[in-house]
Amino acid sequence: MLRTFRIGGIHPPENKLSAGKKIEVLATPKQVIIPLGQHIGAPAVAVVKKGDLVKVGTLLAKAGGFVSANIHSSVSGKVNKIDNALDASGYRRPAIYIDVEGDEWEASIDRTDTLVKECNLSSKEIIDKIAAAGIVGLGGATFPTQVKLMPPPGNKAEIVIINAVECEPYLTSDHSLMMEKAEQILVGVTLLMKAVNVNRAVIGIENNKPDAIAKMQQLAVNYPGVEIMPLKVQYPQGGEKQLIDAVIRRQVKSGALPISAGAVVQNVGTAYAVYEAVQKNKPLFERVVTVTGKALANPSNFLVRMGTPISCLIDAAGGLPENTGKIIGGGPMMGKALISAEVPVCKGSSGVLLLTKEESVRKPMRDCIRCAKCVGACPMGLNPTLLMSCTEFKNWELAEENHITDCIECGSCSFTCPANRPLLDQIRLGKGKVMGIIRARKS
Amino acid sequence: MENSLYVSPSPHIHGGDSISKNMYGVLIALIPAFLVSLYCFGLGALIVTATSVLACVIFEYLIQRFLMKKEPTLCDGSAILTGVLLAFNVPSNLPIWIILIGALAAIGIGKMSFGGLGNNIFNPALVGRVFLLISFPAQMTTWPVPDVFPMTYTDAETGATILSSLHEGGAPLPAMVDMLIGRIGGSLGEISAIALLLGFAFMLWKKIITWHIPVSILATVFVFTGILYLVNPTVYVNPFIHLLSGGLLLGSIFMATDYVTSPMSKNGMIVYGIGIGLLTAVIRIFGSYPEGMSFAILIMNAFTPLINSYIKPKHFGGK
Numbered sequence: 001m002l003r004t005f006r007i008g009g010i011h012p013p014e015n016k017l018s019a020g021k022k023i024e025v026l027a028t029p030k031q032v033i034i035p036l037g038q039h040i041g042a043p044a045v046a047v048v049k050k051g052d053l054v055k056v057g058t059l060l061a062k063a064g065g066f067v068s069a070n071i072h073s074s075v076s077g078k079v080n081k082i083d084n085a086l087d088a089s090g091y092r093r094p095a096i097y098i099d100v101e102g103d104e105w106e107a108s109i110d111r112t113d114t115l116v117k118e119c120n121l122s123s124k125e126i127i128d129k130i131a132a133a134g135i136v137g138l139g140g141a142t143f144p145t146q147v148k149l150m151p152p153p154g155n156k157a158e159i160v161i162i163n164a165v166e167c168e169p170y171l172t173s174d175h176s177l178m179m180e181k182a183e184q185i186l187v188g189v190t191l192l193m194k195a196v197n198v199n200r201a202v203i204g205i206e207n208n209k210p211d212a213i214a215k216m217q218q219l220a221v222n223y224p225g226v227e228i229m230p231l232k233v234q235y236p237q238g239g240e241k242q243l244i245d246a247v248i249r250r251q252v253k254s255g256a257l258p259i260s261a262g263a264v265v266q267n268v269g270t271a272y273a274v275y276e277a278v279q280k281n282k283p284l285f286e287r288v289v290t291v292t293g294k295a296l297a298n299p300s301n302f303l304v305r306m307g308t309p310i311s312c313l314i315d316a317a318g319g320l321p322e323n324t325g326k327i328i329g330g331g332p333m334m335g336k337a338l339i340s341a342e343v344p345v346c347k348g349s350s351g352v353l354l355l356t357k358e359e360s361v362r363k364p365m366r367d368c369i370r371c372a373k374c375v376g377a378c379p380m381g382l383n384p385t386l387l388m389s390c391t392e393f394k395n396w397e398l399a400e401e402n403h404i405t406d407c408i409e410c411g412s413c414s415f416t417c418p419a420n421r422p423l424l425d426q427i428r429l430g431k432g433k434v435m436g437i438i439r440a441r442k443s
Numbered sequence: 444m445e446n447s448l449y450v451s452p453s454p455h456i457h458g459g460d461s462i463s464k465n466m467y468g469v470l471i472a473l474i475p476a477f478l479v480s481l482y483c484f485g486l487g488a489l490i491v492t493a494t495s496v497l498a499c500v501i502f503e504y505l506i507q508r509f510l511m512k513k514e515p516t517l518c519d520g521s522a523i524l525t526g527v528l529l530a531f532n533v534p535s536n537l538p539i540w541i542i543l544i545g546a547l548a549a550i551g552i553g554k555m556s557f558g559g560l561g562n563n564i565f566n567p568a569l570v571g572r573v574f575l576l577i578s579f580p581a582q583m584t585t586w587p588v589p590d591v592f593p594m595t596y597t598d599a600e601t602g603a604t605i606l607s608s609l610h611e612g613g614a615p616l617p618a619m620v621d622m623l624i625g626r627i628g629g630s631l632g633e634i635s636a637i638a639l640l641l642g643f644a645f646m647l648w649k650k651i652i653t654w655h656i657p658v659s660i661l662a663t664v665f666v667f668t669g670i671l672y673l674v675n676p677t678v679y680v681n682p683f684i685h686l687l688s689g690g691l692l693l694g695s696i697f698m699a700t701d702y703v704t705s706p707m708s709k710n711g712m713i714v715y716g717i718g719i720g721l722l723t724a725v726i727r728i729f730g731s732y733p734e735g736m737s738f739a740i741l742i743m744n745a746f747t748p749l750i751n752s753y754i755k756p757k758h759f760g761g762k
Contacts, residue, residue, distance in 0.1 A: 360449040367561035372707035411454030
């Protein structure tokens with residue numbers, strides 16, 4: 001029996017069209033647009049100005065607070081301007097435009113392919129290097145990694161859990177990374193273990209990636225304390241709380257941090273970025289992005305420099321199909337629908353998914369028939385249809401009483417609903433409202 | 444290009460489940476039971492079912508179109524299902540005019556007066572059935588005797604059901620085998636335990652329903668009647684007779700599991716099932732009616748909102 005999380009969950013069609021495709025290096029565009037807010041927390045503060053010359057890896061903006069992250073240049077060239085640019089959120093926000101000239105890297109970056117296993121740095125030095133490299137959670141949540149590695153007082157890390165489940169349909173960036181950079185990932189994992197002073201790490205991989213499981217298992221024997229755990233395919237297993245439940249059978253209490261269960265969860269892509277930052281002095285300025293969709297000619301996995309417009313990725317994968325209805329940044333369950341293909345690739349961009357016009361339209365909604373399928377699907381054990389009604393009738397007390405703030409916005413309820421009710425749309429609204437009320441009450 | 448993109452919040456895909464898929468799924472699950480009743484009650488079964496389905500569909504259409512002035516939603520199959528379930532709960536020799544009244548009560552009072560599918564408090568087919576049982580007690584309790592494809596309808600030969608003869612206190616009980624395959628008297632669709640269980644298995648396989656409600660009802664009835672049987676086997680019958688007779692299987696598999704009128708959490712479903720099981724057994728053994736399934740379900744339907752507000756799903760990370 002393979003493990004999985006114990007409450008709810010769904011199994012959407014996997015559609016991993018780009019599985020098994022090698023990671024291709026995408027050509028550098030003529031201009032990159034690097035937003036200052038690519039992570040959760042305060043936006044970074046620009047340290048360059050118009051006309052400055054930068055190299056690949058040059059610091060462009062430094063963290064703007066405790067929960068924030070540095071941002072580095074992904075290209076060499078000249079800063080064209082610092083201006084508002086459309087990002088994945090649909091808003092225009094400050095970004096640094098760089099006109100690309102050549103491809104000159106900072107001298108400190110080790111560009112060789114040699115695997116560096118040894119590391120004599122202390123925990124604090126590792127964390128400092130991770131912070132300096134601007135690493136954030138690469139699964140899509142983009143929480144600054146160094147913050148997660150510094151547990152608040154009173155909490156002690158017992159285990160590092162690596163999220164390699166890639167439970168979102170279509171996406172294969174983590175899968176391809178494991179196939180090509182397995183050894184580097186494992187070194188990255190040991191660095192994370194050292195950073196939080198634990199001697200056990202589990203890499204959770206869903207069972208639909210048997211080649212990655214085999215490869216990682218074969219190499220992991222050389223890394224004491226690192227275990228590969230195949231998991232049953234179940235969405236949303238990549239949710240932090242769900243993964244902790246699946247791997248160590250502990251449920252993080254409502255409103256508590258994962259560290260309260262002794263777990264530090266990091267994405268597999270993050271582990272790779274940690275390896276590059278600590279062992280190769282390479283800041284986070286490029287990442288693997290899956291470009292996929294049923295109508296797309298050539299679904300692919302690309303190694304992309306941050307700030308590259310998404311249109312460049314689509315062109316490289318065979319061009320925008322005629323009947324494209326939606327461009328999604330991320331996967332189909334939790335990704336964001338983009339309003340333009342000119343949005344740049346950011347640290348949190350795990351994929352670009354193109355849906356056809358037919359796939360993009362929701363079916364008409366009917367009255368709730370109280371079939372309770374949403375209740376069965378909810379991985380947080382909530383009653384989505386009740387929470388939707390609470391929002392519709394603005395009954396915020398009842399919503400709070402029924403734990404609306406625990407919703408992880410995975411979308412399993414809306415996906416399941418036979419009456420096509422937009423459960424998550426409404427719950428998201430209500431959750432925002434209730435969180436506002438709670439904040440106001442505390443202050 | 445820029446303006447032709449759809450933008451909506453996630454999730455961007457849907458599992459493809461729909462109300463009609465579930466309704467037609469239940470109808471498919473009812474096919475074995477219908478075939479058995481065709482075999483045993485012949486022409487009568489056909490006429491009663493066809494009349495009931497047609498009447499329910501037409502009443503739903505008329506009410507939606509002319510009273511509620513909404514777009515009719517006939518294609519979802521829920522009116523067909525109500526029609527079939529109403530037919531399955533009446534004798535196969537019931538005259539057409541009584542069936543029409545039952546269909547009007549089921550659709551009009553049971554369903555549409557609350558606002559249609561999803562808003563009703565009571566199971567519509569049972570509202571129709573109980574309406575008829577109270578209004579036409581004689582016609583509703585004369586049961587045709589099973590035969591082989593009989594070409595009879597209201598002229599069918601009638602006899603007692605197991606529960607009614609138990610209630611009268613007489614008549615020998617049929618063999619267990621006859622109860623399993625359906626060679627017994629009773630309402631049109633309730634006679635064959637095997638056919639109904641086949642439908643149950645199908646619905647579990649297709650994830651249309653979960654096991655919680657039917658199993659908790661059956662277990663409760665079994666335990667309750669079993670205790671009485673152990674205490675005094677001369678007065679109380681074998682619990683297996685209770686499981687296989689009357690509308691217990693039809694009710695617990697197809698009527699108590701109605702989405703709209705049953706609780707939403709798993710624990711709530713079990714409480715609801717235990718309630719139905721207890722009420723059914725109490726009515727059967729101590730009440731003045733021989734069968735209590737319909738009343739038990741309707742009473743627990745009324746408790747469903749209460750169960751929903753007190754018994755919540757198991758919350759992640761909760762105590």
